[in-house]
Amino acid sequence: MSEFEIRRDGDRLEVILLGDLTASVVPVLKPALMSALEEGGTEVEFDFDKTVVIDSTGIGFLIAAYNSLQKKTGTVRIVQASNDIFRLLQSMRLEKRLSVATR
Numbered sequence: 001m002s003e004f005e006i007r008r009d010g011d012r013l014e015v016i017l018l019g020d021l022t023a024s025v026v027p028v029l030k031p032a033l034m035s036a037l038e039e040g041g042t043e044v045e046f047d048f049d050k051t052v053v054i055d056s057t058g059i060g061f062l063i064a065a066y067n068s069l070q071k072k073t074g075t076v077r078i079v080q081a082s083n084d085i086f087r088l089l090q091s092m093r094l095e096k097r098l099s100v101a102t103r
Helices: 026-038 056-070 083-091
Strands: 004-009 012-017 043-047 075-081 100-102
Touching: 004 026, 012 026, 026 056, 043 056, 056 075, 075 083, 083 100
Parallel strands: 012 043, 043 075, 075 100
Antiparallel strands: 004 012
16 A cells, blocks of 8 residues: 555646655655656645645655755645644754645
8 A cells, every 4th residue: 555645737846645654664765755846747736635744854754755855846735734743843943934824
């Protein structure tokens, strides 16, 4: 079973995480997202509804995605984040840059 799904709606990609965003997921998710972005897209929305844990590799991945899309005047958004994940990203001053919305 895959740990994520990527759906396209025009220029928007929705990355639905089916679990945590950790070092075990990023090596598979990163090339899949890059491939999808090469086909076109300037907006990426990460759905964290089923995500409980995010580690340093996951945070680094989100920052890299943000930086890559900024070069194309694109956006990254996180939706359905738990309060714990929101507070973690807020403590790193990333909640506005990543447009984090809680559940």
